[in-house]
Amino acid sequence: xxxxxxxxxxxxxxxxxxxxxxxxxxxxxxxxxxxxxxxxxxxxxxxxxxxxxxxxxxxxxxxxxxxxxxxxxxxxxxxxxxxxxxxxxxxxxxxxxxxxxxxxxxxxxxxxxxxxxxxxxxxxxxxxxxxxxxxxxxxxxxxxxxxxxxxxxxxxxxxxxxxxxxxxxxxxxxxxxxxxxxxxxxxxxxxxxxxxxxxxxxxxxxxxxxxxxxxxxxxxxxxxxxxxxxxxxxxxxxxxxxxxxxxxxxxxxxxxxxxxxxxxxxxxxxxxxxxxxxxxxxxxxxxxxxxxxxxxxxxxxxxxxxxxxxxxxxxxxxxxxxxxxxxxxxxxxxxxxxxxxxxxxxxxxxxxxxxxxxxxxxxxxxxxxxxxxxxxxxxxxxxxxxxxxxxxxxxxxxxxxxxxxxxxxxxxxxxxxxxxxxxxxxxxxxxxxxxxxxxxxxxxxxxxxxxxxxxxxxxxxxxxxxxxxxxxxxxxxxxxxxxxxxxxxxxxxxxxxxxxxxxxxxxxxxxx
Numbered sequence: 001x002x003x004x005x006x007x008x009x010x011x012x013x014x015x016x017x018x019x020x021x022x023x024x025x026x027x028x029x030x031x032x033x034x035x036x037x038x039x040x041x042x043x044x045x046x047x048x049x050x051x052x053x054x055x056x057x058x059x060x061x062x063x064x065x066x067x068x069x070x071x072x073x074x075x076x077x078x079x080x081x082x083x084x085x086x087x088x089x090x091x092x093x094x095x096x097x098x099x100x101x102x103x104x105x106x107x108x109x110x111x112x113x114x115x116x117x118x119x120x121x122x123x124x125x126x127x128x129x130x131x132x133x134x135x136x137x138x139x140x141x142x143x144x145x146x147x148x149x150x151x152x153x154x155x156x157x158x159x160x161x162x163x164x165x166x167x168x169x170x171x172x173x174x175x176x177x178x179x180x181x182x183x184x185x186x187x188x189x190x191x192x193x194x195x196x197x198x199x200x201x202x203x204x205x206x207x208x209x210x211x212x213x214x215x216x217x218x219x220x221x222x223x224x225x226x227x228x229x230x231x232x233x234x235x236x237x238x239x240x241x242x243x244x245x246x247x248x249x250x251x252x253x254x255x256x257x258x259x260x261x262x263x264x265x266x267x268x269x270x271x272x273x274x275x276x277x278x279x280x281x282x283x284x285x286x287x288x289x290x291x292x293x294x295x296x297x298x299x300x301x302x303x304x305x306x307x308x309x310x311x312x313x314x315x316x317x318x319x320x321x322x323x324x325x326x327x328x329x330x331x332x333x334x335x336x337x338x339x340x341x342x343x344x345x346x347x348x349x350x351x352x353x354x355x356x357x358x359x360x361x362x363x364x365x366x367x368x369x370x371x372x373x374x375x376x377x378x379x380x381x382x383x384x385x386x387x388x389x390x391x392x393x394x395x396x397x398x399x400x401x402x403x404x405x406x407x408x409x410x411x412x413x414x415x416x417x418x419x420x421x422x423x424x425x426x427x428x429x430x431x432x433x434x435x436x437x438x439x440x441x442x443x444x445x446x447x448x449x450x451x452x453x454x455x456x457x458x459x460x461x462x463x464x465x466x467x468x469x470x471x472x473x474x475x476x477x478x479x480x481x482x483x484x485x486x487x488x489x490x491x492x493x494x495x496x497x498x499x500x501x502x503x504x505x506x507x508x509x510x511x512x
Contacts, residue, residue: 006139006140006151007154009136009139010136010151010154010155012132013032013129013132013133013136014028014155014158016129016132016133017031017124017129020124020125020126020129021125022123022124022125025158025159026159026238026242027123028155028158029155029156029158029159029242030238030241030242031122031123031124031133032133032137032155033241033242033245034100034103034117034120034122034241035133035134035137036137036245036248036249037103037113037117037245037248038078038080038083038099038103039080039137039138039142040113040142040248041063041064041079041080041106042064042079042080042081043080043142044063045062045063045064045079046081048060048061048062048063064076064078064079069098069101069102071097071098073094073097073098075102077094077098078094078098078099078102080138083095083099083134084134084135084138088127088128088130088131089127091127091130091131091134092124092126092127092130092131095122095124095130096122099122100120100121100122103117103120104117104118104119104120112244112254112255112256112257112258113244113245113248113254115258116237116240116241116244116257117241119237119241120241145249145250145251148249149202149249149250149251151249152245152246152249152250153172153202153246156169156197156199156242156246159197169196169197169199170199170200170280170326170363171362171363171395171397171403172199172203173395173396173397173412173413173414173430174326174358174362174373174395175199175200175203175278176203176413176414176430177373177414177430177433177434178200178278178324178326178373179200179203179204179207179278179324180207180414180415180434181324181354181375181433181434181437182276182278182322182324182375183207183211184204184207184208184276185208185212186208186212186215186218186221186224186225186229187221187224187275188208188229188275188276189224189228189229189231189273189274189275189276190204190229190230190231190274190275190276190277190278191231191232191233191273191274191276191277191278191279191316192231192232192233192277192278192279193232193233193260193262193277193279193281193309193312193313193316194233194234194262194279194280194281194282194309195232195233195234195239195243195257196234196236196239196243197239197242197243197246198230198232198243198244198246198247198255198257199246200278200279200280201230201231201232201243201247201252201255201278202246202247202250204230204276204278205230205247205250205251205252206250208225208229209251225252226252226253226254226255227253227254227255228256229252229255230247230252230255230256230257231255231256231257231274232247232255232256232257232258233257233258233259233260233262234257234259234260235259235260235261235262237259240257240258240259243257244257262309262312263296263305263308263309263312270316271295271315271316272315272316272317272318272319272321273316273318274316274317274318274321275317275318275320275321275322276321276322276323277313277316277317277321277322277323277324277325278323278324278325279309279313279323279325279326280325280326281305281306281309281325281326282305282306282309283305283306283328283367283369295315296308296311296312296315299311299314299315299342299345300338300341300342300345301338302336302338304338306327306328306330306331307331307338307339307342309325310325310327310331310342310346310374311342313325314345314346314350314378317378318378319378319379319380320377320378320379321377321378322353322375322376322377322378323374323375323376323377323378324373324374324375325373325374326358326371326372326373326374327371327372327373327374328369328370328371329357329369329370329371329372329469331343331372331374331468332355332372332467332468332469333467333468333469333472335465340465340466343466343467343468344462344466346374346376347384347387347458347461347462347466348382348384348462349379349380349381349382350376350377350378350379350380350382350383350384351376351377351378351379351382351383351384352374352375352376352384352387352468353375353376353377353387353388353440354373354374354375354387354388354389354390354437354440355372355373355374355375355387355388355389355390355468355470356372356373356375356389356390356392356433357370357372357389357390357391357392357469357470358370358371358372358373358392358395359392359393359394359395359399360399361398361399361400361403362395362399364399364400364401364403365400365401365402365403372468372470374468384458384461385457385458386445386455386456386457386458387455387456387458387461387468388437388440388444388453388454388455389453389454389455389456389470389473389474390433390436390437390452390453390470391452391453391470391474392429392430392433393426393429393452394406394426394427394428394429395428395429395430396411396412396413396427396428396430397412406427406428407420407424407427407428411424411428412428413428413430413431414430414431414433414434415431415434416428416431419431420432429452432452433453436452436453440453440455448475449473449474449475450474450475450476454473454474456473460473
């Protein structure tokens with residue numbers, strides 16, 4: 001975890017950007033990302049130099065070339081360890097006039113990080129601010145994955161708290177729930193076709209590290225982990241740079257984080273390439289048929305992006321692959337032919353595992369739309385038997401614009417340090433979701449429809465036109481009210497009137 005001092009330093013730098021005229025939090029984070037990448041390049045060069053000295057051989061790869069650029073500035077002076085000791089004005093001149101042209105032209109280390117730097121532009125306004133940022137970043141122990149990952153997460157949180165840009169972030173605890181329920185393995189190939197800051201891929205990375213640490217002792221699995229397991233696509237270059245750096249700082253050497261308009265016909269689909277999809281695709285968008293991939297329209301003819309993304313997931317998954325994706329409630333009960341066709345495909349031709357209804361404030365303050373998480377497995381041969389529904393009413397945070405924690409931090413999330421009481425459960429349902437999920441094929445089958453979770457047979461779902469909204473099947477508990485016959489009620493009222501009259505006469509007599 002970040003220390004309070006480090007958080008204060010980040011806040012101070014953030015405020016300096018603001019007072020310096022950079023109010024867009026994405027731009028702030030983008031500038032910090034470039035500098036983090038520059039520091040990484042210097043660390044890689046240092047490793048090459050140490051390897052050369054140890055083996056007594058020439059350096060195999062010069063990340064910073066020998067000599068100088070076409071303006072006469074030595075590449076050696078652009079390295080982090082040299083740059084950080086420069087005077088602010090000299091530092092500013094080197095970064096603006098030499099480092100950024102170098103980053104843009106960098107063939108780099110062959111990673112997606114270097115590819116994302118091709119559009120890099122320098123916008124830090126003053127030498128003093130640049131020196132302040134570099135001094136802060138130099139204090140981060142970059143060899144400690146958790147610390148540098150936490151640093152970036154803290155800065156990403158500032159995007160989420162800054163208004164409209166929060167649309168790029170799914171709450172971390174919701175992502176953790178989806179990852180815990182899908183339980184990624186070292187052999188999975190994971191994709192988020194609308195990756196943004198790569199939050200889903202980062203949490204999946206952390207889950208695999210925690211539950212399968214042995215993979216790093218297997219050369220083949222380690223190679224798969226660092227180069228093939230994590231795949232993210234986005235059509236916003238700024239988000240690609242931020243997402244790539246997020247993955248780097250969380251210890252993934254070379255994920256595939258690339259530019260792609262996932263729904264466009266101009267980008268060939270990687271059909272049946274992935275074993276796990278984790279995503280929160282854009283809601284309420286609309287595309288022209290002409291610009292939409294033909295093979296997606298062949299599955300479902302629609303202009304709605306939320307439906308097209310579901311069709312895309314079915315294409316991308318391997319047979320046996322699974323998906324956990326967030327959808328607006330309209331997908332669950334929409335009455336158009338496209339809505340019904342897509343739900344029928346998932347229920348009849350694939351295996352729909354579960355529908356978890358999220359509280360309507362889960363994405364506040366950016367959107368109040370009601371959403372759900374769909375869990376399904378691609379089989380191409382059906383397999384849906386009973387669908388598990390869970391009515392998630394509280395996620396541990398207030399469901400208003402403030403989204404404040406309702407419990408102590410150690411009692412939030414899917415795996416709190418101590419078991420929650422019934423009162424605490426009413427504020428955080430996530431651990432209960434995880435516990436009941438494991439029983440969905442056994443004891444959960446016996447739950448009444450009045451329970452927080454229950455199962456519904458496929459035949460019943462089909463009979464409703466494949467309606468997947470929880471409220472269609474949930475039964476409400478009605479309190480028993482004892483009814484009194486009208487004649488008895490009138491008699492009781494007359495008796496009460498008589499008693500009142502008698503009481504008044506007695507009171508009148510006492511007063512005389």
